Amino acid sequence: xxxxxxxxxxxxxxxxxxxxxxxxxxxxxxxxxxxxxxxxxxxxxxxxxxxxxxxxxxxxxxxxxxxxxxxxxxxxxxxxxxxxxxxxxxxxxxxxxxxxxxxxxxxxxxxxxxxxxxxxxxxxxxxxxxxxxxxxxxxxxxxxxxxxxxxxxxxxxxxxxxxxxxxxxxxxxxxxxxxxxxxxxxxxxxxxxxxxxxxxxxxxxxx
Numbered sequence: 001x002x003x004x005x006x007x008x009x010x011x012x013x014x015x016x017x018x019x020x021x022x023x024x025x026x027x028x029x030x031x032x033x034x035x036x037x038x039x040x041x042x043x044x045x046x047x048x049x050x051x052x053x054x055x056x057x058x059x060x061x062x063x064x065x066x067x068x069x070x071x072x073x074x075x076x077x078x079x080x081x082x083x084x085x086x087x088x089x090x091x092x093x094x095x096x097x098x099x100x101x102x103x104x105x106x107x108x109x110x111x112x113x114x115x116x117x118x119x120x121x122x123x124x125x126x127x128x129x130x131x132x133x134x135x136x137x138x139x140x141x142x143x144x145x146x147x148x149x150x151x152x153x154x155x156x157x158x159x160x161x162x163x164x165x166x167x168x169x170x171x172x173x174x175x176x177x178x179x180x181x182x183x184x185x186x187x188x189x190x191x192x193x194x195x196x197x198x199x200x201x202x203x204x205x206x207x
Contacts, residue, residue, distance in 0.1 A: 003120055004031035006049035008040050009082070010058045014105075018053070021109050027117065035059075037066040044073040051100075051116060056083035056090060067097050078119055091126075098193055101125040122161030147188065154181040158197055 005028050009015050012035070019030040031047045034040035036059055044052065052070065054063055067079060080101035081094050094102045101119050103112060104127045115125045147155065150171075157167045164182070168175045182197070191197050 002029040003027055003051065004029060004047060004049045005051045005053060005116070006031055006040070006044060006047060006077075007033040007053045008035075008037065008058065008063070009033075009053070009055040010035045011055075025113060028113075037063060037069070041069060041073050044070060044077065048074050049077050050120060052077050052079050053082045054079055054099075056081050056085050062090075064093055064097055067099070080116070080119060080125075095191070103127050118161075124159060124161070147185070151181055151185055151188075154178065155185055155197065158182065158185075158194060 005022055007015050007018055007030060009018075015033050015035070019033060022028050022030045028051075031049050032040075032043045034043055052074075054067075054070070056063055070077070070079060078100040079097075080103060081099055082103050082105055083090070084105050085091075086104065091102060101115060101124065103115055103125065107115070107127060119125050153171060154167060157170060162170065164175050164178045167173075167178045171178075182194070186192070186197055189197060
Protein backbone atom coordinates (compact mmCIF):
# COMPACT_ATOMS: atom_id res chain seq x y z
CA UNK A 1 0.00 0.00 0.00
CA UNK A 2 1.37 3.41 -0.97
CA UNK A 3 2.13 6.06 1.64
CA UNK A 4 -0.46 8.90 1.51
CA UNK A 5 1.07 12.36 1.31
CA UNK A 6 -0.79 15.68 1.42
CA UNK A 7 0.41 19.09 0.23
CA UNK A 8 -0.55 22.50 1.65
CA UNK A 9 0.87 25.31 -0.47
CA UNK A 10 -0.69 28.45 -1.91
CA UNK A 11 1.17 28.15 -5.25
CA UNK A 12 -0.91 26.06 -7.64
CA UNK A 13 1.87 25.36 -10.14
CA UNK A 14 4.18 24.12 -7.38
CA UNK A 15 1.45 21.90 -5.92
CA UNK A 16 0.62 20.39 -9.30
CA UNK A 17 4.26 19.66 -10.09
CA UNK A 18 4.97 18.11 -6.72
CA UNK A 19 1.77 16.06 -6.83
CA UNK A 20 2.75 14.59 -10.20
CA UNK A 21 6.25 13.76 -8.98
CA UNK A 22 4.90 12.05 -5.86
CA UNK A 23 2.34 10.06 -7.85
CA UNK A 24 5.08 8.83 -10.16
CA UNK A 25 6.98 7.18 -7.30
CA UNK A 26 6.58 3.50 -6.49
CA UNK A 27 5.92 4.01 -2.77
CA UNK A 28 3.79 7.15 -2.29
CA UNK A 29 0.64 8.84 -3.53
CA UNK A 30 -0.74 12.36 -3.14
CA UNK A 31 -3.99 11.91 -1.19
CA UNK A 32 -4.95 15.58 -1.22
CA UNK A 33 -3.85 19.17 -1.61
CA UNK A 34 -4.99 22.55 -0.35
CA UNK A 35 -4.10 26.20 -0.83
CA UNK A 36 -4.92 27.28 2.73
CA UNK A 37 -4.97 25.91 6.26
CA UNK A 38 -8.71 26.48 6.57
CA UNK A 39 -9.59 24.35 3.54
CA UNK A 40 -7.13 21.64 4.57
CA UNK A 41 -8.40 20.72 8.04
CA UNK A 42 -11.39 18.62 6.99
CA UNK A 43 -9.34 17.01 4.22
CA UNK A 44 -6.59 16.04 6.66
CA UNK A 45 -9.12 14.66 9.14
CA UNK A 46 -10.75 12.59 6.38
CA UNK A 47 -7.66 11.30 4.54
CA UNK A 48 -5.23 10.95 7.50
CA UNK A 49 -2.03 11.43 5.44
CA UNK A 50 1.10 9.80 6.81
CA UNK A 51 3.13 12.83 5.70
CA UNK A 52 1.99 16.45 5.36
CA UNK A 53 4.13 18.79 3.25
CA UNK A 54 3.48 22.27 4.62
CA UNK A 55 4.68 25.56 3.15
CA UNK A 56 6.03 27.94 5.81
CA UNK A 57 4.34 31.03 4.35
CA UNK A 58 0.75 30.56 3.17
CA UNK A 59 -1.25 33.52 1.90
CA UNK A 60 1.18 35.94 3.49
CA UNK A 61 1.32 34.46 7.00
CA UNK A 62 3.52 31.90 8.73
CA UNK A 63 1.92 28.52 9.18
CA UNK A 64 3.71 27.64 12.45
CA UNK A 65 0.79 28.83 14.58
CA UNK A 66 -1.53 26.47 12.67
CA UNK A 67 0.47 23.33 13.45
CA UNK A 68 -1.52 22.53 16.65
CA UNK A 69 -4.76 22.57 14.61
CA UNK A 70 -3.21 20.32 11.96
CA UNK A 71 -1.98 17.85 14.58
CA UNK A 72 -5.41 17.80 16.22
CA UNK A 73 -7.00 16.89 12.87
CA UNK A 74 -4.60 13.97 12.42
CA UNK A 75 -2.26 13.31 15.39
CA UNK A 76 -0.27 10.56 13.64
CA UNK A 77 0.58 12.65 10.57
CA UNK A 78 4.25 13.60 10.22
CA UNK A 79 4.57 17.32 9.40
CA UNK A 80 7.36 18.43 7.06
CA UNK A 81 8.04 22.09 6.37
CA UNK A 82 8.81 22.58 2.67
CA UNK A 83 9.99 26.15 2.26
CA UNK A 84 12.38 28.65 0.69
CA UNK A 85 13.20 30.20 4.07
CA UNK A 86 16.71 29.77 5.45
CA UNK A 87 16.05 32.33 8.18
CA UNK A 88 17.61 31.35 11.52
CA UNK A 89 14.47 32.14 13.51
CA UNK A 90 12.28 30.09 11.16
CA UNK A 91 14.60 27.09 11.40
CA UNK A 92 14.74 27.32 15.18
CA UNK A 93 10.97 27.76 15.49
CA UNK A 94 10.52 24.57 13.46
CA UNK A 95 12.50 22.64 16.06
CA UNK A 96 10.33 24.11 18.81
CA UNK A 97 7.19 23.03 16.96
CA UNK A 98 8.50 19.46 16.82
CA UNK A 99 8.08 19.02 13.07
CA UNK A 100 9.53 15.89 11.50
CA UNK A 101 11.35 17.74 8.73
CA UNK A 102 12.49 21.14 7.46
CA UNK A 103 13.41 20.93 3.78
CA UNK A 104 14.23 23.65 1.26
CA UNK A 105 12.15 23.88 -1.91
CA UNK A 106 15.22 23.91 -4.15
CA UNK A 107 16.08 20.37 -3.02
CA UNK A 108 16.23 17.99 -6.03
CA UNK A 109 13.25 15.67 -6.03
CA UNK A 110 15.46 12.57 -5.85
CA UNK A 111 16.87 13.84 -2.56
CA UNK A 112 13.46 15.00 -1.34
CA UNK A 113 12.10 11.53 -2.02
CA UNK A 114 14.92 9.95 -0.02
CA UNK A 115 14.24 12.39 2.83
CA UNK A 116 10.52 11.54 2.84
CA UNK A 117 11.23 7.82 2.92
CA UNK A 118 13.49 8.34 5.94
CA UNK A 119 10.89 10.54 7.64
CA UNK A 120 8.21 7.92 7.02
CA UNK A 121 10.52 5.39 8.70
CA UNK A 122 10.86 7.55 11.80
CA UNK A 123 13.82 9.85 11.13
CA UNK A 124 13.90 13.60 11.70
CA UNK A 125 15.31 15.36 8.63
CA UNK A 126 16.63 18.83 7.87
CA UNK A 127 18.33 20.07 4.70
CA UNK A 128 22.07 19.73 5.31
CA UNK A 129 22.79 23.38 4.55
CA UNK A 130 20.59 24.44 7.48
CA UNK A 131 22.46 22.58 10.21
CA UNK A 132 24.91 25.45 10.79
CA UNK A 133 22.04 27.96 10.68
CA UNK A 134 20.24 26.09 13.46
CA UNK A 135 23.44 25.82 15.47
CA UNK A 136 23.97 29.61 15.41
CA UNK A 137 20.40 30.35 16.49
CA UNK A 138 20.38 27.81 19.31
CA UNK A 139 23.71 29.12 20.58
CA UNK A 140 22.22 32.62 20.70
CA UNK A 141 19.13 31.52 22.63
CA UNK A 142 20.25 28.66 24.88
CA UNK A 143 23.16 27.94 27.17
CA UNK A 144 24.42 24.64 25.74
CA UNK A 145 26.31 22.34 28.10
CA UNK A 146 29.00 20.00 26.73
CA UNK A 147 27.93 16.46 25.84
CA UNK A 148 29.84 13.35 26.83
CA UNK A 149 30.94 10.82 24.20
CA UNK A 150 28.15 8.45 25.30
CA UNK A 151 25.55 11.22 25.12
CA UNK A 152 26.70 12.03 21.58
CA UNK A 153 26.28 8.36 20.65
CA UNK A 154 22.78 8.22 22.12
CA UNK A 155 21.82 11.51 20.45
CA UNK A 156 22.97 10.32 17.02
CA UNK A 157 20.87 7.15 17.35
CA UNK A 158 17.81 9.13 18.47
CA UNK A 159 18.24 11.25 15.32
CA UNK A 160 18.18 8.06 13.24
CA UNK A 161 14.82 7.10 14.74
CA UNK A 162 16.07 4.30 17.02
CA UNK A 163 13.82 3.25 19.91
CA UNK A 164 15.19 3.10 23.46
CA UNK A 165 15.45 -0.67 23.14
CA UNK A 166 17.33 -0.39 19.82
CA UNK A 167 19.73 2.14 21.33
CA UNK A 168 20.33 -0.13 24.33
CA UNK A 169 21.08 -3.10 22.07
CA UNK A 170 23.37 -1.08 19.80
CA UNK A 171 25.41 0.42 22.66
CA UNK A 172 25.22 -2.66 24.91
CA UNK A 173 23.67 -0.75 27.79
CA UNK A 174 20.36 -1.10 29.64
CA UNK A 175 17.13 0.58 28.56
CA UNK A 176 17.10 2.29 31.96
CA UNK A 177 20.51 3.83 31.21
CA UNK A 178 19.27 4.97 27.79
CA UNK A 179 16.29 6.71 29.42
CA UNK A 180 18.63 8.48 31.83
CA UNK A 181 20.86 9.66 28.98
CA UNK A 182 17.86 10.96 27.03
CA UNK A 183 16.51 12.78 30.08
CA UNK A 184 19.91 14.43 30.64
CA UNK A 185 20.18 15.32 26.96
CA UNK A 186 16.81 17.05 27.00
CA UNK A 187 17.91 19.14 29.98
CA UNK A 188 21.25 20.05 28.41
CA UNK A 189 19.72 20.84 25.01
CA UNK A 190 16.79 22.70 26.58
CA UNK A 191 14.21 20.79 24.52
CA UNK A 192 10.85 19.31 25.46
CA UNK A 193 10.46 16.20 23.33
CA UNK A 194 12.25 13.52 21.33
CA UNK A 195 11.67 15.24 17.97
CA UNK A 196 13.39 18.42 19.12
CA UNK A 197 16.19 16.32 20.58
CA UNK A 198 16.70 14.56 17.26
CA UNK A 199 16.94 17.88 15.41
CA UNK A 200 19.48 19.05 17.99
CA UNK A 201 21.82 16.36 16.71
CA UNK A 202 22.12 18.32 13.46
CA UNK A 203 23.46 21.42 15.15
CA UNK A 204 26.05 19.45 17.13
CA UNK A 205 27.00 17.54 14.00
CA UNK A 206 27.63 20.86 12.25
CA UNK A 207 30.38 22.01 14.60
